[in-house]
Amino acid sequence: MASKINKPKLIHDGKRLDGRGPDELREIKIEAGILKNANGSAYLEWGKNRIIAAVYGPKEVMPKHFADPNAAIIKCRYSMAPFSSLEEHGRSGQNRRAVEISKVIKEVFENVVVLNEYPNSEIDIFMEVLQSDGSTRAACINAAAVALASAGIPMKDMVYGVSVGKVDGEICVDVDMLEDNYSDADMPLAISHRDDRILLLQMDGDMSNEEIGRGFDMAVEAGKKIRELQREALLAMYKGV
Amino acid sequence: MSGINTLKGAYIRSALKEGKRNDSREQFQMREIEINREVLSNAEGSARARLGNTDVIAGVKVVVEEPHSDTPEEGNLIVSAELLPMASADFETGPPSPAAIELARVVDRGIRAGSCVDLQSLFIEKGKVYSVYVDIYVLDYDGNLFDVCTIAAMSALMNTRLPKYSDGEVDRKDRSAKLKIDNVVSSATFGKFGGDIILDMNADEEQAADARITITTDGKVVRAMQKGLNGDFSIKEVEQLVDIALKKNSEITGHIKR
Numbered sequence: 001m002a003s004k005i006n007k008p009k010l011i012h013d014g015k016r017l018d019g020r021g022p023d024e025l026r027e028i029k030i031e032a033g034i035l036k037n038a039n040g041s042a043y044l045e046w047g048k049n050r051i052i053a054a055v056y057g058p059k060e061v062m063p064k065h066f067a068d069p070n071a072a073i074i075k076c077r078y079s080m081a082p083f084s085s086l087e088e089h090g091r092s093g094q095n096r097r098a099v100e101i102s103k104v105i106k107e108v109f110e111n112v113v114v115l116n117e118y119p120n121s122e123i124d125i126f127m128e129v130l131q132s133d134g135s136t137r138a139a140c141i142n143a144a145a146v147a148l149a150s151a152g153i154p155m156k157d158m159v160y161g162v163s164v165g166k167v168d169g170e171i172c173v174d175v176d177m178l179e180d181n182y183s184d185a186d187m188p189l190a191i192s193h194r195d196d197r198i199l200l201l202q203m204d205g206d207m208s209n210e211e212i213g214r215g216f217d218m219a220v221e222a223g224k225k226i227r228e229l230q231r232e233a234l235l236a237m238y239k240g241v
Numbered sequence: 242m243s244g245i246n247t248l249k250g251a252y253i254r255s256a257l258k259e260g261k262r263n264d265s266r267e268q269f270q271m272r273e274i275e276i277n278r279e280v281l282s283n284a285e286g287s288a289r290a291r292l293g294n295t296d297v298i299a300g301v302k303v304v305v306e307e308p309h310s311d312t313p314e315e316g317n318l319i320v321s322a323e324l325l326p327m328a329s330a331d332f333e334t335g336p337p338s339p340a341a342i343e344l345a346r347v348v349d350r351g352i353r354a355g356s357c358v359d360l361q362s363l364f365i366e367k368g369k370v371y372s373v374y375v376d377i378y379v380l381d382y383d384g385n386l387f388d389v390c391t392i393a394a395m396s397a398l399m400n401t402r403l404p405k406y407s408d409g410e411v412d413r414k415d416r417s418a419k420l421k422i423d424n425v426v427s428s429a430t431f432g433k434f435g436g437d438i439i440l441d442m443n444a445d446e447e448q449a450a451d452a453r454i455t456i457t458t459d460g461k462v463v464r465a466m467q468k469g470l471n472g473d474f475s476i477k478e479v480e481q482l483v484d485i486a487l488k489k490n491s492e493i494t495g496h497i498k499r
Binding site: 096097099100102103104107108110111185187192196197198199200201202203204205206207208209212213216220 | 339340342343345346350351353354454462463464465466467468469470471472473474475476479480483484487
């Protein structure tokens with residue numbers, strides 16, 4: 001988080017710096033099935049975020065001793081490319097932040113993928129942030145969910161990711177990088193589409209219980225829009241086949 | 242999961258359905274908290290915290306460094322956690338596991354988001370600031386490392402003294418200035434088993450849980466949250482647990498501040 005000393009005013013007359021209202025998402029584009037080798041894949045543009053997700057599997061577990069005789073295991077890698085941020089050259093590979101994010105995203109998909117359909121096998125989910133502009137973990141979850149569906153992997157529910165933040169004291173959905181740097185709080189979420197189950201929840205900053213509740217409401221509203229975009233991306237993959 | 246754990250897990254889950262826990266605690270009852278302060282004299286601050294049979298020690302070292310370029314007038318706070326192989330048969334030597342990294346980052350986030358340490362008070366002169374390193378060592382594991390590590394880190398920070406810095410030299414014999422603490426946070430970690438939710442899981446309960454949520458508060462507002470494991474919570478459940486976590490804060494910080 002940047003120093004609060006030079007904090008710009010982020011909301012003018014109820015509008016955020018990029019013209020959005022508090023409950024508005026940035027522009028989102030999703031394309032499914034963009035990689036040849038992977039069993040499933042998706043490309044996602046979310047504001048200035050650019051993300052590719054790929055899914056391999058179900059396939060043989062490597063190394064073999066990780067295999068579970070009752071269910072598939074999921075491996076998950078969230079990673080930011082060294083050229084992805086506006087700042088300096090980032091280090092490639094998994095830093096501690098990426099390890100933690102990979103872990104919590106893995107737990108999201110362990111919840112919804114029907115793992116016991118594929119004992120002794122593994123499903124790999126790779127998410128690469130090519131360009132980052134805030135809320136990248138939420139964006140990655142949306143791309144990975146589409147990639148999994150495009151791979152034909154059975155899931156008991158589709159999921160979406162979205163972040164909620166407290167910007168200039170106001171609860172807003174989908175915080176971008178600038179807002180995140182100066183926000184009072186940030187709450188990334190992953191939620192199941194059908195019955196609003198919370199699959200990923202992180203938060204830091206300061207929020208009252210009432211503000212958290214308002215954040216959930218906004219996230220669920222946003223989820224309805226994301227659901228449509230995910231659906232359209234999957235349908236478009238089969239058009240012209 | 243090994244066979245014995247599967248059996249234990251099934252027992253824990255079925256007992257919880259009748260409102261019973263394997264150590265006969267209430268649903269939202271924490272185990273006993275015991276804190277010993279200033280247990281190490283070389284470190285600038287230290288505390289050993291026990292939560293039931295879980296035992297951790299936090300040591301603080303304060304060093305003089307260059308500030309980060311984006312915060313030239315603030316010192317640094319770095320919290321890390323180590324799952325020592327002596328603490329459990331399940332902890333192994335080698336690079337930190339994703340679980341250890343998650344633990345350290347969640348504890349760090351709570352203390353940071355709680356604005357507990359006045360980072361501006363760590364500024365010494367242009368190009369020189371104090372960096373406060375809090376290292377938490379898990380000595381004996383019986384569940385709920387999130388809450389006990391936050392207790393240990395907070396307690397150690399509260400008795401941390403800054404070494405004197407003058408003319409480019411750090412004098413660790415002169416540690417008269419106390420680290421300025423602006424806020425005290427505590428976390429409450431809940432586990433979910435089917436439809437049952439409990440506070441402060443012991444190790445047996447932890448290995449049987451579907452989902453986990455850690456809520457760090459200062460008693461007034463929520464400062465950090467982290468959901469873990471592959472189960473899920475409803476929105477309503479999260480809101481109820483936030484309420485309980487806010488209420489538990491005074492009980493836990495009562496121990497920390499004593």
